[in-house]
Amino acid sequence: MFFGLFRKKKKTEGSRKEAKDRLESITGGRRYSVPVREVIPQELLQSSGKDMIYQIKAYVADKYKVKEENVKVQLEEHNGYVVIITNVVFH
Amino acid sequence: MAKVFVVTSGKGGVGKTTVTANIGCALANKGAKVCLIDADIGLKNLDIALGLENRVVHTILDVANGKVTASEALVRHKQIKGLYLLAASQIATKEMLSPEDMKKIVAEIYPKFDYIIVDSPAGIERGFRNAIAAAERALVVTTPELPAITDADRVIGLLENSGMLESNIRLLINRFKIQMVKRGDMLTREDIQGNLAIDLIGIIPDSDEVIVATNKGVPVVLNGNGEGIGRVFNNIAQRIKGEAIPVENDIQEQGSRGFLEFLKRLFRRN
Numbered sequence: 001m002f003f004g005l006f007r008k009k010k011k012t013e014g015s016r017k018e019a020k021d022r023l024e025s026i027t028g029g030r031r032y033s034v035p036v037r038e039v040i041p042q043e044l045l046q047s048s049g050k051d052m053i054y055q056i057k058a059y060v061a062d063k064y065k066v067k068e069e070n071v072k073v074q075l076e077e078h079n080g081y082v083v084i085i086t087n088v089v090f091h
Numbered sequence: 092m093a094k095v096f097v098v099t100s101g102k103g104g105v106g107k108t109t110v111t112a113n114i115g116c117a118l119a120n121k122g123a124k125v126c127l128i129d130a131d132i133g134l135k136n137l138d139i140a141l142g143l144e145n146r147v148v149h150t151i152l153d154v155a156n157g158k159v160t161a162s163e164a165l166v167r168h169k170q171i172k173g174l175y176l177l178a179a180s181q182i183a184t185k186e187m188l189s190p191e192d193m194k195k196i197v198a199e200i201y202p203k204f205d206y207i208i209v210d211s212p213a214g215i216e217r218g219f220r221n222a223i224a225a226a227e228r229a230l231v232v233t234t235p236e237l238p239a240i241t242d243a244d245r246v247i248g249l250l251e252n253s254g255m256l257e258s259n260i261r262l263l264i265n266r267f268k269i270q271m272v273k274r275g276d277m278l279t280r281e282d283i284q285g286n287l288a289i290d291l292i293g294i295i296p297d298s299d300e301v302i303v304a305t306n307k308g309v310p311v312v313l314n315g316n317g318e319g320i321g322r323v324f325n326n327i328a329q330r331i332k333g334e335a336i337p338v339e340n341d342i343q344e345q346g347s348r349g350f351l352e353f354l355k356r357l358f359r360r361n
Contacts, residue, residue, distance in 0.1 A: 015276050016272075016277060019237060026241050026244075027240070027286045
């Protein structure tokens with residue numbers, strides 16, 4: 001026991017890295033907001049829905065590095081507002 | 092005209108009330124006129140943290156119900172002339188106050204103070220909505236643990252949704268353990284700030300001083316000799332006033348103090 005006091009402690013990897021990875025997976029992207037004009041230029045906002053869908057697909061595919069066919073975009077109307085629903089398949 | 096802050100967190104037990112009491116004391120000690128409002132109806136604690144529990148006659152609900160005016164319900168602090176408390180009621184629920192009531196109460200005292208600081212309850216329900224109703228700025232308190240940080244993230248989103256500017260929301264990391272960070276067992280300031288993406292206003296190291304001060308009913312700012320944790324709260328108060336004091340100062344002091352404390356303990360007799 002006495003000699004144990006002077007034994008060099010094995011260096012173990014701290015739990016910080018694990019906490020950091022978990023935190024990033026929980027909070028990453030939760031509050032990621034993008035101004036709509038950054039995704040859809042003003043002139044497209046007033047044009048057809050098809051052009052808008054194409055623009056959103058291109059933006060999302062570029063942003064998340066996925067193929068455009070993995071991005072599904074739907075436009076729905078609710079209470080006078082156009083709601084854009086986007087699903088991305090990552091794998 | 093007052094600057095109105097809410098101290099909030101989402102998660103309970105991270106130190107909102109201690110932070111509110113100490114920042115209020117620190118600001119008032121520097122000559123500002125400060126009103127602290129306890130919005131944690133039913134689970135009030137701010138009066139206890141300030142040592143004013145025996146002086147409370149009227150509560151925020153008495154004001155909301157029109158029994159007294161807000162000015163009549165204020166309790167002045169024993170030691171600091173410029174510090175006032177509007178206490179919460181113990182025997183009531185958060186639903187008995189509305190966000191509109193809070194706005195009216197704050198509007199009444201707004202011209203009389205330099206700072207109004209609202210201590211929010213934990214959670215994101217009615218009590219939280221009451222607390223943020225009149226606030227233009229927020230101090231989001233978190234500890235360096237995942238549940239507290241993820242709750243803080245949610246609260247920041249809700250504050251932004253309520254119309255608060257991101258530049259008016261500041262992060263406060265409480266119970267920071269420098270030795271654990273050095274060992275690689277605790278998230279660093281950069282890890283936390285990087286994820287929450289708001290400006291940091293202070294880092295409060297973990298300290299026994301806070302418990303001792305709470306036992307005495309004297310906020311740690313008034314309890315010590317202006318050193319240690321008290322100094323950190325003073326730094327935060329100065330940053331609130333707009334002074335540029337590096338956040339690193341909060342933990343640098345504690346790092347060197349840790350070694351001094353170690354030496355003191357080593358040679359202490361009992």
